[in-house]
Amino acid sequence: MSEIMASGDDGRQLILRARAAALAREPEQSAAEDERIEIVEFLLADERYAIESSYVREVYPLKDLTPLPCTPPFVLGVINLRGKILSVIDLRTIFDLPDRGLSDLNKVVVLDDGTMGFGVLADTIIAARWIPRNALLPSLPTLTGIRAEYLMGVTEERLVVLDGGRILSDRGILVHEEVR
């Protein structure tokens, strides 16, 4: 309101028209129900990633991280999530992303498919939203190895959608080491 009050009559007219245009826009719900997937979008090392929300149990702030010795570098440590011990992994190490720039790394996206569960480290949780399935483009040919393996697709907005089921079922992530 103050914005409106501050502007002159012309400004007021412009703002009111913009709002009217926004309200008059067609909702994207025209696409079929099964054609849509819900994703949880998050930032990691200045890149936007998303995971299908059916694999996401919840998001949680990273608190009381306990580092674990004798683990591979991608295992950051364990946290206590309401009485349940949950391991936290760092996708940057797995994806060979550079460690440059400041990152908050204070959020955890908790993945769970009923058999397997762990937390994935994130800088910021952006939102949970719906995207049409056909908006997903096939993965880039430049991506190889494990990155190509975990990738579900990339949207036009350069949103990298990860395949939660594959990450959860990947045997490479399991850790079994003995220390003598």
Added chain:
Amino acid sequence: MLQNMKIGVRLLVGFGMVVFLLVIAGGLAIQKIGTVHSLQQTFFDHPFTVVHALGETHIHVIKMHRSMQDALLADNAMDRETAIRIIDESENAAIKDLKQVEERFLGDKLLVTEIMKDLDTWKNDRVKTIDLLREGKREQAVQMNKILSAGIIARVEKELDEMEEFAFARANTLADNSREIRDQTIRLTSILLLVAVALAVAITLVITRSITRPLSKAVEMADRLAVGDITAEIGATSKDEVGQLLQSMEKMLNQFKTMSEIAQQIAAGNLGGGVAAQSEKDVLGNALTAMVVSLKDSAAVAEQIAAGNLSVTIIPQSEKDVMGNALAAMVISLRGITSEIIEGVNVLAASSSEIMASSTQVASGATETATSVSETTSTVEEVKQTAQVSSQKARTVADTAQKAVQVAQAGRCSVEESIAGMARIQGQVEAIAESIVQLSEQSQAIGEIIATVNDLAEQSNLLAVNAAIEAAKAGEQGKGFAVVAQEVKNLAEQSKDATAQVRTILNDIQKATNTAVLATEQGNQAVEEGVRQSKEAGEAIRQMGESIDESAQTAIQIAASSQQQLTGMDQVALAMVNIRQASEQNVIGVRQVEQTVQGLHDLGQRLKGLVSRYKV
């Protein structure tokens, strides 16, 4: 009668009488001493010797009696014989003493014979007793001794006492006689001595008076003569030596009177009076004659000198001729003085001419001086006015300096107030700095609150995402919930934006605060600087005040000095007026001097004429 006796005869008569009296007194005393001596001899020959012998006899009788007892008590024959021998010795001594008594005793000599008889009787008894002892009949002997001896011894002692008594009586009589004669002698001798002394004193007084009275008269006359008094008269005189002396003195007086009359005539200048010497030995008369001759010579010379003839020559009679020497010296001295006077008169004449010329010059000089003095007087008047002006100026300066002193004091007060004000400002600036620091701390707290709010927005966002996930899981029933979740998410984002804006503003505030802190620091320093500078200024103003004080003092002194100067100038002006009058009088005086000098010159010329009369 006494007056006409010679002095020697008088002395002989007086001393003869005194000696006669002394001889009489001496003879009497010698005769009495002889009498006393004979009495004393009698006393010694008789009573004294008799008493002594009687005492001895008494002792011997007692000794015999005791020895008899010893003999009677003796145990052996030897002791007894010793005692008997002592008895015999004592008896012999007693008889010897008794014989002496018999010879010298002046009383009844029968007493002595009786004692002798008693002693003989005792001796016979003793012989019998001793015979009994020797025969060994001691008891009979003791008995016999007791009966016989007791009576005899008592009688002998009684007789001895009687004789002693008589002798003592005799001695007393003799002693009384002797004392009487002595008293007589003392009385008589004393009277004679007193008479002799009185007579001697009387004679001495009479003779002394008869000699000293005329002699003292003669001495008085001689004293008067010695001081030149010849007016004394000598009356009637006696015929003794003093009288002859006084007659001679009278003759001498008459001679002196004659001489003195002549001398008085000479003293009065009369040299024509005849002086006749009485004899060749009349030294005084001859001397007077010679003196008259000498004085006549001197008078002749003096007459020549009086006539102006100074070339006369005088030969003194001897070195001691005072008059001649004096005349000679006078002539020589007059000659020298006259020469000098002539020279002096010449010089005086020349000098008076010169003085006349000089005094003319002096007169013109005095006139010039008078003119100059008049000019000087007017100049002094001008100087006096200048001094008056300068005195007024000096007073004004002193007043101004006083005002400056007051201003300096006011300035000092102001500076002290400004120092106090600066101190207050310092305190306030410190308070401001403190407030700003507090503000900074509070904005720090605000930053923390903003962080908390941001955290809350973040968590709200997460909650919204989780709600959306849950809504999706709920399927169709969760659709409404999804909308709510979306709204919550929007709110969380708005909060985040708001906090971002607040943070920006807060950052600005913190920057401003830092700037303010710096500014207050600088302000503090500036204030300190100001305090220091104002203190320096205060000190400078104080020194300036002192300087101004000194200047004021000096100005007052200058004013006083210039006042004194003005007074001095007044006096100078007055003095100059006096000087002017004096110089005018001077001019008049110099004119008079000129006239006087003209007179002096004339006098010198006249003196020259006078001096030319003397022959040197």
